[in-house]
Amino acid sequence: MRILDRSFYTRDTLTVSKELLGKVLVHQTKDYTVAGRIVETEAYLGPEDKAAHSYGGKVTPRVKIMYNQGGFSYIFTIYGMYHCFNIVTEKQGKPQAALIRALEPVQNLDFMALRRFGKLHSELAGRQQKELTNGPGKLCIAMGMNKEQNKIDMCTRNGIDDIYVYDDGYHGFEVATSPRINIDYAEEYIDKPWRFFIKGNKYVSKG
DNA sequence: CAGAAGATCCCCT
DNA sequence: GGGGATCTTCTGC
Numbered sequence: 189m190r191i192l193d194r195s196f197y198t199r200d201t202l203t204v205s206k207e208l209l210g211k212v213l214v215h216q217t218k219d220y221t222v223a224g225r226i227v228e229t230e231a232y233l234g235p236e237d238k239a240a241h242s243y244g245g246k247v248t249p250r251v252k253i254m255y256n257q258g259g260f261s262y263i264f265t266i267y268g269m270y271h272c273f274n275i276v277t278e279k280q281g282k283p284q285a286a287l288i289r290a291l292e293p294v295q296n297l298d299f300m301a302l303r304r305f306g307k308l309h310s311e312l313a314g315r316q317q318k319e320l321t322n323g324p325g326k327l328c329i330a331m332g333m334n335k336e337q338n339k340i341d342m343c344t345r346n347g348i349d350d351i352y353v354y355d356d357g358y359h360g361f362e363v364a365t366s367p368r369i370n371i372d373y374a375e376e377y378i379d380k381p382w383r384f385f386i387k388g389n390k391y392v393s394k395g
Numbered sequence: 396c397a398g399a400a401g402a403t404c405c406c407c408t
Numbered sequence: 409g410g411g412g413a414t415c416t417t418c419t420g421c
Contacts, residue, residue: 230402240402266402266403267400267403269404271403272403323403324402324403325403369403370402370403373401374402
């Protein structure tokens with residue numbers, strides 16, 4: 189297993205978003221380790237991209253982390269009740285990121301099931317098993333990620349609260365592409381094919 | 396300081 | 409597939 193380093197994340201965002209597919213995202217604290225395979229991502233290409241929080245070169249307290257070099261977590265609150273987990277990409281000063289939209293559960297499924305539905309994984313209905321991590325808000329709940337994990341450097345570890353991605357050699361899948369989800373405000377950027385997912389994987393949010 | 400929008404989810408039909 | 413929940417974040421006055 190190879191942990192992805194800085195040189196992976198500081199490349200162009202479309203490449204990083206695509207190559208994150210099949211890799212394993214880990215959240216590790218002193219109390220627990222939980223992990224899922226990345227099966228769906230979206231690229232946000234600020235400042236040009238009208239769907240990106242950094243559109244127009246906007247710098248607010250929330251989006252400032254997007255201007256860092258690649259490899260940092262960017263977690264924001266959405267609709268007041270959920271969170272979205274992104275990984276900052278590109279070199280410093282270029283505010284782009286990859287949104288992780290869906291995972292396939294890999295490690296500590298009981299932790300995920302308890303967070304999402306308040307019961308053990310073996311007690312879940314089949315439908316609930318599929319819905320553990322098949323959306324950006326859902327996977328944050330299942331992985332125990334919220335604003336406390338914002339701005340974490342995923343290329344270094346402190347042993348207290350770490351997030352990182354590793355490559356376990358999983359390959360042979362087919363990558364599909366589509367427009368991004370729920371960005372109808374983004375005008376001519378609505379139809380950009382910047383969503384990537386593993387074709388046929390049952391944890392993909394839709395399509 | 397008030398108003399509006401939102402990279403979502405869940406429940407209902 | 410449509411609407412409500414729910415409140416942070418940002419903008420404009």
